Amino acid sequence: MQKIVDNHPLKAFNGLTLAIENAINAFMTSKYNPFYYHGALPQYYLWVLYLSGLLLFAYYIPTIDNAYNSKLLTNAWTSVDYITKSLPFGGVIRGIHRYAGDAMVITILLHALRVWFTDRYRQYRWLQWVSGIVLAIFVLFIGQTGFYLVWDDRSLLLTRMTASAFESLPVVGPGLKTWFLNGDQITNLTLSNFLFIHIGLSFFLLFGLWIHYLRMTRPVLTPPPAVNYILTALVLVCVFIWPLSSGNMADLNKQPVSFDIDWFFLWPYAMLSQMPVMGYWAVMILGTVAITAAPWLMIPKQPAIETAEVVLNKCTGCSLCYKDCPYQAIEMVPAPAGSRFKLLATVKDFRCSGCGVCVGACAFDAIDLPDLPDAEVNAKIKALLEAKG
Amino acid sequence: MSDAKKVITLICERACDLSGIVDDSGSCTEVPGMKVVKFPCSGMIQPLMIENAIKAGADGVVVTGCQIGDCYYREGNRMIRERLLGDRPPTLKKGTDRRRILALWLAKPQRQRFISESKEFIATLNNLATPEAK
Numbered sequence: 001m002q003k004i005v006d007n008h009p010l011k012a013f014n015g016l017t018l019a020i021e022n023a024i025n026a027f028m029t030s031k032y033n034p035f036y037y038h039g040a041l042p043q044y045y046l047w048v049l050y051l052s053g054l055l056l057f058a059y060y061i062p063t064i065d066n067a068y069n070s071k072l073l074t075n076a077w078t079s080v081d082y083i084t085k086s087l088p089f090g091g092v093i094r095g096i097h098r099y100a101g102d103a104m105v106i107t108i109l110l111h112a113l114r115v116w117f118t119d120r121y122r123q124y125r126w127l128q129w130v131s132g133i134v135l136a137i138f139v140l141f142i143g144q145t146g147f148y149l150v151w152d153d154r155s156l157l158l159t160r161m162t163a164s165a166f167e168s169l170p171v172v173g174p175g176l177k178t179w180f181l182n183g184d185q186i187t188n189l190t191l192s193n194f195l196f197i198h199i200g201l202s203f204f205l206l207f208g209l210w211i212h213y214l215r216m217t218r219p220v221l222t223p224p225p226a227v228n229y230i231l232t233a234l235v236l237v238c239v240f241i242w243p244l245s246s247g248n249m250a251d252l253n254k255q256p257v258s259f260d261i262d263w264f265f266l267w268p269y270a271m272l273s274q275m276p277v278m279g280y281w282a283v284m285i286l287g288t289v290a291i292t293a294a295p296w297l298m299i300p301k302q303p304a305i306e307t308a309e310v311v312l313n314k315c316t317g318c319s320l321c322y323k324d325c326p327y328q329a330i331e332m333v334p335a336p337a338g339s340r341f342k343l344l345a346t347v348k349d350f351r352c353s354g355c356g357v358c359v360g361a362c363a364f365d366a367i368d369l370p371d372l373p374d375a376e377v378n379a380k381i382k383a384l385l386e387a388k389g
Numbered sequence: 390m391s392d393a394k395k396v397i398t399l400i401c402e403r404a405c406d407l408s409g410i411v412d413d414s415g416s417c418t419e420v421p422g423m424k425v426v427k428f429p430c431s432g433m434i435q436p437l438m439i440e441n442a443i444k445a446g447a448d449g450v451v452v453t454g455c456q457i458g459d460c461y462y463r464e465g466n467r468m469i470r471e472r473l474l475g476d477r478p479p480t481l482k483k484g485t486d487r488r489r490i491l492a493l494w495l496a497k498p499q500r501q502r503f504i505s506e507s508k509e510f511i512a513t514l515n516n517l518a519t520p521e522a523k
Contacts, residue, residue, distance in 0.1 A: 015498070022456070030457050118461070320478055324432075326462055355429055355430040355465055360469060378438060380415075
């Protein structure tokens with residue numbers, strides 16, 4: 001009857017996670033423990049990024065025109081320079097946009113590590129894991145396009161590295177490069193494309209998040225306000241301690257040779273600069289496949305789930321289990337002809353986690369876990385009380 | 390009437406770890422008179438089970454789930470908490486003696502807290518009048 005709980009390889013990490021959270025609960029209480037909102041933290045930073053991004057978008061000009069390399073010209077670099085130095089609070093908004101992005105990467109990593117350590121990513125949760133990987137890749141790419149948009153030395157180097165890395169791929173390579181540069185070489189249209197990718201993919205994140213939340217009833221989307229204030233304050237502290245500045249304006253006639261690595265978004269470029277391009281692609285693609293397949297590769301396997309079963313002649317169609325199921329695994333269907341009731345609960349086995357919340361929700365004993373029926377539980381309680389007088 | 394109060398603990402198997410202090414018959418070795426029934430999740434506990442336990446002669450019932458905010462199955466401990474508070478159906482029947490029910494939300498490492506809270510609970514039970522014989 002009792003299933004094994006701790007049979008996954010990360011048992012020690014699970015204990016560590018719980019111990020850390022327990023320590024945080026001691027002074028923050030479980031209501032404000034940020035670890036209990038680990039999925040909502042990046043979601044909060046996404047809203048911050050949308051808002052600060054909207055303000056930057058109002059002043060950003062996506063062109064590279066620098067024929068005379070004059071700062072009087074209007075182009076991407078000078079518009080960013082204007083935002084940073086002349087616009088009231090422009091530098092702060094830019095800083096918020098950058099550091100909220102970094103914070104989003106950190107919180108996504110925490111989120112992923114926590115679900116991994118506590119073994120909450122497999123079986124009936126595979127869709128969340130796989131969609132999460134896709135979302136993380138998009139976040140990384142969106143962040144990188146943000147670094148191209150500034151259009152300083154580093155942007156130029158990154159753009160050239162990306163274009164040549166794409167080009168080296170067989171079959172799809174030349175097409176990808178043309179798509180990426182919006183033509184055969186770097187022109188004004190290239191930056192339009194970067195801006196489109198940066199903003200367009202950001203909105204695609206919402207579609208991805210819809211899939212990410214799809215199988216969860218009442219997903220936790222917002223941390224409590226007090227946690228939001230802390231998250232915002234952390235970003236603002238970074239903005240004022242490390243104010244942002246651009247490098248020199250990009251010059252298409254020069255090839256920058258080195259750049260500062262931003263370890264949140266630009267680590268793939270650090271790898272790319274250290275290894276042959278095909279090796280880089282091999283590592284990236286195989287790594288992604290391996291992480292995506294983690295729910296099926298991890299050993300030892302979880303025991304098969306005993307999904308809940310509806311007792312057909314007892315179900316009254318009251319919908320309580322349907323409302324309480326945390327995984328949207330119960331569907332109310334029209335009751336068969338001749339039934340006294342209008343609806344009947346049915347279990348979608350592929351979504352069911354076997355947690356038994358539906359059993360707790362049922363006032364009619366009409367739903368059971370096959371390996372632990374509630375009649376058995378009640379009998380056990382009675383037997384325990386009768387033992388030893 | 391025996392001295393030790395009879396207490397049933399309905400506990401999530403992922404909540405505070407009692408593996409060392411519960412014997413095969415379900416008795417807790419650290420807290421005299423306590424019997425333990427494990428569930429895959431505290432969300433599975435029906436208010437009816439608590440009522441049945443009291444009807445069958447339990448002096449008290451301890452419901453234990455993980456820390457609120459942390460549930461392996463997302464919402465199980467919140468569900469039973471709301472049911473006990475009467476905010477989510479099915480709830481406890483009106484006549485149920487709520488002084489005999491204790492809810493604890495404890496993470497895996499909090500065994501000592503479980504023992505001390507249960508002992509304190511049993512002490513308060515000792516001060517209550519015995520329920521009418523059924």
